[in-house]
Amino acid sequence: MEGKAFVIMVLSGLCTLPSCFPRQYHLVEEGKNWTEAQSYCREKFTDLATVDNQEDMAKLNEILGRHYKGIVWIGLYDDINSWRWSLENKSYYSEEEAEFRMWGGNEPDNLYNNESCVFIDWAGMWLDAPCSFKQPFICYNGAIEAQDSSRFILVNESKTWTEAQSYCRERYTDLASVRNQAENDEIKMKNQGSNAWIGLFRDLWKWSDGSATSFTNWNTENSEPNGYIAESCVASRYGKWEDWPCSQRFYFACYNDVPVTKQVVRVKLTKTDSSVDLEDLKEAILQQMNQRLKDRGLSGDVKLRWVKQPDGKIFHKEEKEEEEEESCNLI
Structure with a gap:
């Protein structure tokens, strides 16, 4: 018995959906206050660095740790006029x-x-x-x-x-x-x-680019944000966030969106045991495919996910003259 599936491969290129734009971070090694850094990032890139999740945080910290160990502005700030x-x-x-x-x-x-x-x-x-x-x-x-x-x-x-x-x-x-x-x-x-x-x-903390504040990485060991007067802007220090006076002059991190494209690839899977349900194995199969991409040096540029059919299933059986096949989509 064979099964077919579709995989969506996300590649570098053009895309119209906001979710298709991963962030690329850049450290600017020039001392500027937070407002000057914001203007620079908006002119040269997209905006000051925004962090939405742990994956973004790891990417940003990798850039900061590679180049500079000091205090670096990011895009989080306290908008005291947003009443x-x-x-x-x-x-x-x-x-x-x-x-x-x-x-x-x-x-x-x-x-x-x-x-x-x-x-x-x-x-x-x-x-x-x-x-x-x-x-x-x-x-x-x-x-x-x-x-x-x-x-x-x-x-x-x-x-x-x-x-x-x-x-x-x-x-x-x-x-x-x-x-x-x-x-x-x-x-x-x-x-x-x-x-x-x-x-x-008013909302306490906002991102410079208007993104919702759903992820934070405060330096809790120093009780950050510590509530000192006029500390309304946020900097990363050794990977943790601290509030600072916006007038301080630090290096800063910008980001820009990296456009990508989606490509649908159809794959055929053969079952050696007819009692096996491919739906139960979909995550394991995807992991194996991602590992093969990684072995070939493509893991950083290509991401895979399954595509559900209109009935909500991933795999579909296909009848042939003497055998059944299952088809599915993978992204």
């Missing part, structure tokens, strides 16, 4: 209302380098603070249509900002958004002279 409301319904805000702010003096100051949530104080002014602080909070009740103070509810329980958000969403609408001076005065009166969370917050 937005927990209540994201755009119809709730008229023009510029989502941008209304009542910051206190020198706020937001990001004093502890992790102040990404906002509370209103007794005087009606706003301050940024670590979201882990516990204090009362103000909820917004969207079910109340009348323009009176009953739309805002003071919950006099000490909770973190995230806990307060969950509480408000479960029982009312959301944490309070403040759209204008009148609403700020209204909440100030409701606040009864204490501090209370409102719905303004």
Whole structure:
């Protein structure tokens, strides 16, 4: 009995899908501050280095370790101006209302380098603070249509900002958004002279190229990010990440996308035992094929994966005059 399968071979060339672009890292051995390094990378390459997973991290560390053992900027930074409301319904805000702010003096100051949530104080002014602080909070009740103070509810329980958000969403609408001076005065009166969370917050760390932050490699032995004042940019030091003042001048790592193409190859597999299910062996077969590529020096340039048929299966039997065959796709 024989079986056929399709394999997709990923080769260097052209590709239109974002997932088809592996990253190539470059160390630039020039001392620049983080903003200068960002501009350089965007001009010469794609952007400052972005790391999405452990494989990317290994590639980057290989480049950094080969050339330089010091501190090197990467693309992660703390965007202290990315404030937005927990209540994201755009119809709730008229023009510029989502941008209304009542910051206190020198706020937001990001004093502890992790102040990404906002509370209103007794005087009606706003301050940024670590979201882990516990204090009362103000909820917004969207079910109340009348323009009176009953739309805002003071919950006099000490909770973190995230806990307060969950509480408000479960029982009312959301944490309070403040759209204008009148609403700020209204909440100030409701606040009864204490501090209370409102719905303004920001993401702590972002990549320069806008990629989602799903992977980190902080130097936990040094308690990084350690929260020192004004350390809003990230550098790799001996393969681990640390926050530093953006004004420091370090070498830096850029990346660019390496385009690749996909090629579908059909392979035929012969079974010596008719009781064997090729679906159970697909990973072992793929490993053997990858090993053969590696033995021929192609493992870094070619990656293989199976292609599923419309019915969700990889292998298909094919009838011939005197024997059955199974076909499948491999990428």
